[in-house]
Amino acid sequence: MTDRILTTRMDAHPADSNVLARYEATGGYAALRTALASKTPEEIAAEVKASNIRGRGGANFPAGVKWGFLPPETRPRYLVVNGDESEPGTFKDRQLLERDPHQLVEGIALSAYALDVRQAFVYIRGEYPRPARRLQRAIDEAYEAGYLGTGILGSGFDLDITVHLGGGAYICGEETALLNSLEGRRGEPRIKPPFPAVEGLYAKPTIVNNVETLSNVPFMINQGGAAYDAIGPEGARGTRLFSLSGHVRNPGNKEIVMGMTWRDLIYGLGGGIPEDRAIKAWIPGGASAPWLLPEHLDEPVTIDDVGRLKTMLGSGAVVVMDETTCVVKAAHRIVRFFAHESCGQCTPCREGGSWLERMLARIESGDGRMMDLDLLLDVSDNISPGLTWPPKMTTICPLGPSATAPVTSIMWHFRNEVEAHITGGGCPL
Amino acid sequence: MTWSQKTDERAQAIIARYPDPRSATMPLLYLAMHEDGHLTEDGMREVAARVGLTPAQVQSVASFYTMYKRDRTGRYLVSVCTSISCMLLGADDVLAAVSEETGVADGDTDEDGLFSVEHAECIGACGGAPAVQVNYELVEGVTPEQGKALCAWLREARPEVVLGDEMQELFGGQRSFEWGPSETAGAVGPFPAFEPYGTAKEGR
Numbered sequence: 001m002t003d004r005i006l007t008t009r010m011d012a013h014p015a016d017s018n019v020l021a022r023y024e025a026t027g028g029y030a031a032l033r034t035a036l037a038s039k040t041p042e043e044i045a046a047e048v049k050a051s052n053i054r055g056r057g058g059a060n061f062p063a064g065v066k067w068g069f070l071p072p073e074t075r076p077r078y079l080v081v082n083g084d085e086s087e088p089g090t091f092k093d094r095q096l097l098e099r100d101p102h103q104l105v106e107g108i109a110l111s112a113y114a115l116d117v118r119q120a121f122v123y124i125r126g127e128y129p130r131p132a133r134r135l136q137r138a139i140d141e142a143y144e145a146g147y148l149g150t151g152i153l154g155s156g157f158d159l160d161i162t163v164h165l166g167g168g169a170y171i172c173g174e175e176t177a178l179l180n181s182l183e184g185r186r187g188e189p190r191i192k193p194p195f196p197a198v199e200g201l202y203a204k205p206t207i208v209n210n211v212e213t214l215s216n217v218p219f220m221i222n223q224g225g226a227a228y229d230a231i232g233p234e235g236a237r238g239t240r241l242f243s244l245s246g247h248v249r250n251p252g253n254k255e256i257v258m259g260m261t262w263r264d265l266i267y268g269l270g271g272g273i274p275e276d277r278a279i280k281a282w283i284p285g286g287a288s289a290p291w292l293l294p295e296h297l298d299e300p301v302t303i304d305d306v307g308r309l310k311t312m313l314g315s316g317a318v319v320v321m322d323e324t325t326c327v328v329k330a331a332h333r334i335v336r337f338f339a340h341e342s343c344g345q346c347t348p349c350r351e352g353g354s355w356l357e358r359m360l361a362r363i364e365s366g367d368g369r370m371m372d373l374d375l376l377l378d379v380s381d382n383i384s385p386g387l388t389w390p391p392k393m394t395t396i397c398p399l400g401p402s403a404t405a406p407v408t409s410i411m412w413h414f415r416n417e418v419e420a421h422i423t424g425g426g427c428p429l
Numbered sequence: 430m431t432w433s434q435k436t437d438e439r440a441q442a443i444i445a446r447y448p449d450p451r452s453a454t455m456p457l458l459y460l461a462m463h464e465d466g467h468l469t470e471d472g473m474r475e476v477a478a479r480v481g482l483t484p485a486q487v488q489s490v491a492s493f494y495t496m497y498k499r500d501r502t503g504r505y506l507v508s509v510c511t512s513i514s515c516m517l518l519g520a521d522d523v524l525a526a527v528s529e530e531t532g533v534a535d536g537d538t539d540e541d542g543l544f545s546v547e548h549a550e551c552i553g554a555c556g557g558a559p560a561v562q563v564n565y566e567l568v569e570g571v572t573p574e575q576g577k578a579l580c581a582w583l584r585e586a587r588p589e590v591v592l593g594d595e596m597q598e599l600f601g602g603q604r605s606f607e608w609g610p611s612e613t614a615g616a617v618g619p620f621p622a623f624e625p626y627g628t629a630k631e632g633r
Contacts, residue, residue: 014607076448088512088551095606119448126496127508127552129565129621129629130593133614136625162446165621167455167494170550184454184480186493202449243605245514245555252556252606287513287551319514319555333516337550343493 003231005219005239006212007255010099018134020141023102029147031221032109036155039221044114048217050225052237056092057082057173057210058286058315060303067115069197070205078206079117080182080196081108081214083124083131084166084173087286088337089317092241092253093211097124097131100215101138105161107217109147112159115207119160122211123178126166136163170341174397175208176200177343188343189397212241233259236302244270246320247277256301263297266320278323281409285314287334288402290389291321291409310389311405326427327414331406332360338403349400352383356407363418366426373418377411380404432475436464439627440479450480454490458497462620463628466542467502496565498619503538503545505583505591506619507531508562509576511548514555519573523559524548526573530580543584545619556605564616566593570602590615590632591622 009026010017023029035044049064070077081104085093096104108120124132139161142148150158164182166172172181176190179201200206216238220228229237236258242265245251249271256265266272266282273279281291284301290311292299299305306313321330339353356379359372377387384391384401387408391401410418420428432440440460444453457479461472468491470484477487491497498506509515509524524546528534531544538545554560557569561576568579579600588595592615594608614629616622622629 010607010609015610018609085553086551089514089555090551091553091555091605094553099606099609125553126494126621127549127562127565129616129623130567130612132621132623133612133629136623160446163623163625164452165456165459165623165626166496167458167491168496169494181455182452183449184451184482184490186490188493243555245558246517251558251603283513317555319517321517325517330513330517333511333513337512340550 047225051228056212079120081122086170087315089319101135107214247322283319286317334406346395348383368422508549512551515558518558520559530577
């Protein structure tokens with residue numbers, strides 16, 4: 001069984017996995033040749049749908065289903081690739097962009113052919129100039145070789161790809177904020193519906209897919225969507241890149257078949273915790289995700305199993321915290337992030353996020369009050385009523401509710417430690 | 430002040446890549462920073478005139494994003510990531526060391542215009558924490574001592590082009606992943622180095 005799809009080339013050919021010659025020599029652009037010579041766009045779309053891949057950007061929505069929302073008649077349509085990777089703990093798209101950019105370019109070309117798109121955009125966060133340069137060079141090579149541009153490989157299919165750098169705003173990873181940003185506006189999320197598939201970039205039908213999602217498409221065309229669907233458990237098909245960081249011996253991106261346990265991931269692939277210290281908690285899917293605890297180490301790593309634990313795999317970012325971690329400091333640091341990155345449109349997020357941040361700051365420094373404990377949950381409840389999972393929203397997008405995840409994580413599981421900051425006038429660790 | 434012919438040509442080439450000129454606003458804001466060293470009111474007017482917006486509209490866009498620096502910014506913008514993964518591995522000490530070595534507090538620029546120092550939210554280098562960027566070129570696995578040495582080197586060597594591989598080699602440690610072949614292009618100011626925007630240059 002295939003256990004890796006995305007990272008085999010870069011591991012086998014570290015010196016030049018990003019270059020066209022190496023990509024072609026290792027089977028690259030064969031899928032695009034086959035598609036343009038002998039397959040219809042509908043056949044390509046059907047393979048992606050059959051793969052049952054769920055989007056790798058964080059929402060885990062089935063990509064083939066998303067494609068199906070395009071209205072049949074309206075043109076032009078746009079394909080926008082989300083490379084704004086900014087969820088704290090996540091660095092997988094950066095590796096795909098730097099180390100195997102042609103894999104993505106071919107994925108974009110195949111998808112654009114399937115979706116009858118003539119112009120695609122790749123939105124890359126502004127702090128990623130190196131990944132952007134690598135991708136741009138791959139695009140330049142692909143134009144030169146006839147894989148992009150007009151009349152691709154002698155067919156009637158045309159495609160242009162433009163790389164667009166962001167300006168340092170996390171919220172632009174939210175797809176409608178990204179589209180506003182790409183239109184030259186403030187990166188404020190739009191009210192949905194309409195969804196981008198119906199009214200997206202320039203109010204035209206637009207598909208927004210993540211870098212990792214589209215990097216899998218060449219495999220789906222070479223091997224067939226069914227082959228992809230045969231990998232991994234139901235609801236978590238294919239391989240997936242997990243970004244492992246924090247207190248682990250071997251941090252990095254791990255491409256795995258979902259279904260292994262957290263223990264396998266953190267102690268096996270991650271090599272465990274330095275100096276064999278005890279694990280205290282970990283974030284299973286980026287800063288927006290509620291934390292998991294040592295009692296969950298033998299739970300399976302799949303999208304739905306993690307959902308049952310009332311948290312999420314999100315963007316696949318696993319941040320491990322050992323016994324030396326001050327949970328108040330960790331939560332404060334995450335809430336500070338969301339408070340800083342709030343776009344400011346919705347009051348509960350704009351005001352609530354910074355209020356939570358200020359309360360956590362004073363608790364961390366030993367100036368907290370006992371009433372802050374209830375107030376933390378009360379303010380969180382105003383941002384996300386009931387503090388349920390999945391979160392209910394009083395806001396246009398999920399950024400506000402994300403700020404409550406670290407708060408409930410420490411209040412529900414580490415309340416004694418939070419209280420000790422208040423009674424003891426500072427961190428007890 | 431108006432833009433040079435070369436910058437103007439670059440701006441027109443960028444605008445041509447989009448169905449709507451307004452979409453070129455963000456790339457042109459980086460061009461404006463390249464022209465003036467940071468984003469000036471003149472620069473925003475130049476952008477506005479080319480993308481069909483008012484200067485106020487351009488300012489509204491620019492002020493939304495942290496990378497458009499509307500205050501005087503140093504030749505070397507040192508951004509220390511202090512988000513969760515870097516914090517867990519000691520980023521606060523790296524930031525303190527960088528501030529001590531440069532004499533520049535978080536969020537400030539020195540009088541000579543050599544250094545700006547800031548704490549950054551997650552820069553996608555969590556596997557190589559703690560991470561630092563100089564003009565958005567990355568160094569991973571930076572200790573407080575190496576952070577100081579990096580700033581001292583910038584002050585002494587004054588590289589015209591800031592190269593990530595060079596800094597990583599001299600001052601870095603643990604990486605998020607193997608970087609692959611080295612890069613010869615780098616940054617010439619406190620904005621991202623990207624060839625199509627004309628903001629990158631070949632280094633040594």
